Amino acid sequence: MEKKKTTIILFSGDYDKAMAAYIIANGAAAYDHEVVIFHTFWGLNALRKDENIEVKKTFMEKMLGKMMPRGADKMGLSKMHFAGMGPKMIKDVMKKHNAMTLPQLIDMAQEQDVKLIACTMTMDLLGLRQEELLEKIEYAGVAAYLADAEDGNVNLFI
Amino acid sequence: MNSNKVLDAKGLACPMPIVKTKKALNELETGEVLEIHATDKGAKADLIAWSASTGNELIKHEEENGVLKFWIKKG
Numbered sequence: 001m002e003k004k005k006t007t008i009i010l011f012s013g014d015y016d017k018a019m020a021a022y023i024i025a026n027g028a029a030a031y032d033h034e035v036v037i038f039h040t041f042w043g044l045n046a047l048r049k050d051e052n053i054e055v056k057k058t059f060m061e062k063m064l065g066k067m068m069p070r071g072a073d074k075m076g077l078s079k080m081h082f083a084g085m086g087p088k089m090i091k092d093v094m095k096k097h098n099a100m101t102l103p104q105l106i107d108m109a110q111e112q113d114v115k116l117i118a119c120t121m122t123m124d125l126l127g128l129r130q131e132e133l134l135e136k137i138e139y140a141g142v143a144a145y146l147a148d149a150e151d152g153n154v155n156l157f158i
Numbered sequence: 159m160n161s162n163k164v165l166d167a168k169g170l171a172c173p174m175p176i177v178k179t180k181k182a183l184n185e186l187e188t189g190e191v192l193e194i195h196a197t198d199k200g201a202k203a204d205l206i207a208w209s210a211s212t213g214n215e216l217i218k219h220e221e222e223n224g225v226l227k228f229w230i231k232k233g
Binding site: 023026027029030031032097098099100108112 | 169170171172173174176177179180208211212
């Protein structure tokens with residue numbers, strides 16, 4: 001039996017939306033699908049390491065780097081962010097319900113061999129360098145994504 | 159009902175019950191039976207759908223004191 005395929009584009013940099021993407025990805029991997037998450041624009045921030053990595057950047061790139069969340073755990077909510085109170089409340093509720101946090105979901109996805117791709121064009125726009133992103137990430141563009149998506153069974157844009 | 163392995167997924171939230179089920183089933187041989195205990199209310203619909211589309215057989219499921227129990231035979 002040939003493996004089915006799930007492809008997800010993570011465009012959003014919101015914690016809740018990224019959580020939905022990673023829950024679907026982990027579910028699909030458990031369904032024995034081959035799973036790909038293509039991270040572009042704000043979705044790239046989910047792949048950032050949480051520490052400051054020294055890399056050469058232009059002034060604009062430095063500013064962008066500072067304004068964007070450094071890593072999945074620091075991402076904001078799409079609704080009810082309330083200057084950072086929202087995420088605190090949600091994380092508290094998640095703990096009570098034993099739900100996985102976004103960083104845990106990303107670890108789990110890598111453990112399940114979900115292919116995580118970073119879009120190199122938007123990395124350039126936002127001034128993000130490979131050194132700043134997690135290990136075991138693949139780097140590609142629209143064509144590589146389409147090659148995965150054209151024979152995919154589930155395709156989502158989040 | 160006899161099972162070769164018991165997976166305790168009580169207290170785990172979506173998507174963990176099916177992720178753990180898949181992992182546990184990977185360690186079994188074809189024809190062996192995995193027993194799963196879960197408390198996530200979505201687990202029933204999830205495991206029924208999951209078994210049907212991954213070629214494993216859900217032999218039986220029941221609810222006992224709020225715990226959902228499943229027996230899945232590896233296909």
